Amino acid sequence: MFKSVWQVIKEQLDHRDLIFRMASFDIKGMYQKHYLGSLWQFINPAIQVSIYWFVFGLGIRGGQPVETSAGPIPFFLWMLMGLIPWFFISPSIIQGSNSVYQKVNMVSKMNFPVSLLPTIKIIGNSLQFFILMILLMIVLFIYGFTPTIYFVQIVYYIFAMFAFLFAFTLLSSTISTLVRDYQMLLQSMVRMILYLSPILWDPNAGRVPEWVANILQLNPIFYIIEGFRDSFLGREWFFEDPLYFFYFWMFTLTILVIGSRAHLQFRKNFVDYL
DSSP states (O other): OOHHHHHHHHHHHHTHHHHHHHHHHHHHHHTTTSTTGGGHHHHHHHHHHHHHIIIIIIIISTTOOEEETTEEEOHHHHHHHHHHHHHHHHHHHHHHHHHHHHHHHHHTTSSOOTTHHHHHHHHHHHHHHHHHHHHHHHHHHHTTOOOOGGGGGHHHHHHHHHHHHHHHHHHHHHHHHHOTHHHHHHHHHHHHHHHHTTTSSOTTSSOSOHHHHHHHTTSHHHHHHHHHHHHHHTOOOGGGOHHHHHHHHHHHHHHHHHHHHHHHHHGGGGGGGO
């Protein structure tokens, strides 16, 4: 069962230099013809943060802080802790899922493992994510937050996020190549997930019934976003909820197994579906 998984992972490890090189080319090419160049990687998030803060922070909440187990937190900071991972997750899902369809015609006649294409998109988007994370930590310091021992588990949640994105985009890119309507559906679903995940609203505020909150927690992005907040706010360790920990990794592993088998089965015929 895990033979296909190992084959796909081995392809990533054997060609890691190529992945980083092509991801670098992607970043440079994306903004090559723009006057502001790669600055748009930070201008776009800044505009979105401003809009969300104005609508949800000032408009809906009236500037009220978010009550957490670590005490009241300014909504702006609380929102940033969810939005910055989302700014990485969202484009990685959309671009990674469409990566095989976009490039397979070009690489089909080359000795090139197609499984690298989603990973290249994920790595390409990660530069912006890490820079924004550093900026978030600076903002936290300005607001008077000091690092705690819980900051260590940020590494774990980054790993969990990359693992989920790799598994999901591997499966999703295969489906998207075989059934083009899937890509359009996925784009709509990603927009919906923004509001179904605890990015702009507090799941612990008691405004939704408990059974609804439990259903929403089945979303693996929920686990990742809340995990980053747990790390920044020092609320709890990831191993304190072993059931949720087990669910997330079983979900991710299942997608990885299905995605690896589907990818290896169909990739020789991807060109036929273009």
